[in-house]
Amino acid sequence: MENLGIDIKLLLAQAINFVLFFIIIKKFVSKPFMSFLQEEKNKEKEKQRLLESAQKQEEAFLLKEKTLTKRMKEEMNKVLQDAKLEASKIKADLIIEAKEEAATIKNNAKKEMEAEKESLYSEVKKKVSDLSLFIVNKALDEVLDEDLKKKVTQKILSSLPNKVDFHEN
Amino acid sequence: MKIDPRIKADLKARLKQDLVALKKQFTVISAFKIGNEEISEIKKKFPALKDALIVYEVDKSLIAGYVIKIGSKVLDVSIRGKLQNFKKLIYGLD
Numbered sequence: 001m002e003n004l005g006i007d008i009k010l011l012l013a014q015a016i017n018f019v020l021f022f023i024i025i026k027k028f029v030s031k032p033f034m035s036f037l038q039e040e041k042n043k044e045k046e047k048q049r050l051l052e053s054a055q056k057q058e059e060a061f062l063l064k065e066k067t068l069t070k071r072m073k074e075e076m077n078k079v080l081q082d083a084k085l086e087a088s089k090i091k092a093d094l095i096i097e098a099k100e101e102a103a104t105i106k107n108n109a110k111k112e113m114e115a116e117k118e119s120l121y122s123e124v125k126k127k128v129s130d131l132s133l134f135i136v137n138k139a140l141d142e143v144l145d146e147d148l149k150k151k152v153t154q155k156i157l158s159s160l161p162n163k164v165d166f167h168e169n
Numbered sequence: 170m171k172i173d174p175r176i177k178a179d180l181k182a183r184l185k186q187d188l189v190a191l192k193k194q195f196t197v198i199s200a201f202k203i204g205n206e207e208i209s210e211i212k213k214k215f216p217a218l219k220d221a222l223i224v225y226e227v228d229k230s231l232i233a234g235y236v237i238k239i240g241s242k243v244l245d246v247s248i249r250g251k252l253q254n255f256k257k258l259i260y261g262l263d
Contacts, residue, residue, distance in 0.1 A: 129259040133252050140232050140248060149201050152233035156246050157214055 195223045196238040200231040200247070211235065 144152065195218055197203075197211060203225060212218050215237065228236075234247035 126260065129256050132259075133256050136252060137232065137249075141229075144233060146201055149233045150207070152248070153199070153201075153207070153235065154210070156234045156248075157210055160214060160246060 190222070193221060194239070195221050196226060197223055198226045198228050198231065198236040198238070198247075200227070200229055200233050202227055211237075 197218075199207070203211075208223075208225075217239075218237075230249055232248035234250070235244075236247050236250065237244045
């Protein structure tokens with residue numbers, strides 16, 4: 001063995017060193033390190049679990065939000081539909097009312113026009129008759145002299161019936 | 170002021186008399202001044218005028234003919250009257 005260069009004592013010392021080193025490492029380094037690693041692993045697991053839980057919650061919220069948005073849209077559509085229906089009803093009513101009013105105005109205007117026409121016609125008739133009589137009066141006044149007037153008076157008297165009634169003034 | 174009852178009665182009687190006389194008074198209105206000939210013709214046509222009190226008036230607007238009044242009654246046989254009637258007729262036409 002000595003010829004090979006292997007020192008038994010050294011080897012033994014190294015072996016003992018190694019064992020001591022191993023024991024010390026295992027006791028003072030490896031265990032804490034392993035527990036540290038385990039702790040870290042647990043922490044990681046916890047984080048993962050929390051993350052999953054948060055994700056689940058997020059999904060639930062998203063779903064809820066989607067549902068609410070959908071419901072809101074539906075309700076908005078319904079309100080819009082109702083409003084449109086109401087508006088078209090009001091529009092129809094207004095149109096009917098306006099048509100009725102227009103017809104009334106037209107009728108009233110027609111009646112007014114008729115009345116105006118009648119009144120104008122009466123006025124014209126009156127003026128024409130007044131003018132005609134005025135002209136006749138003037139003409140007779142100028143044409144008839146005293147003699148003619150006497151003759152006309154005689155004629156009127158002779159053409160009267162025998163019984164003439166006086167009427168109340 | 171108190172009026173004597175006798176005077177009052179006399180006044181009343183006089184007024185009544187005047188009123189009666191007025192009722193009996195004829196008014197003949199013509200377009201020209203009428204003479205006796207015309208008066209006799211009128212009296213011939215209206216015997217009621219024979220013994221009545223007649224007042225004669227002239228109104229040129231009559232043009233020709235007569236208007237005879239007694240009280241509130243009237244007889245209009247003048248040209249003016251006929252024209253007025255004609256006017257009423259025209260007004261009544263539609």
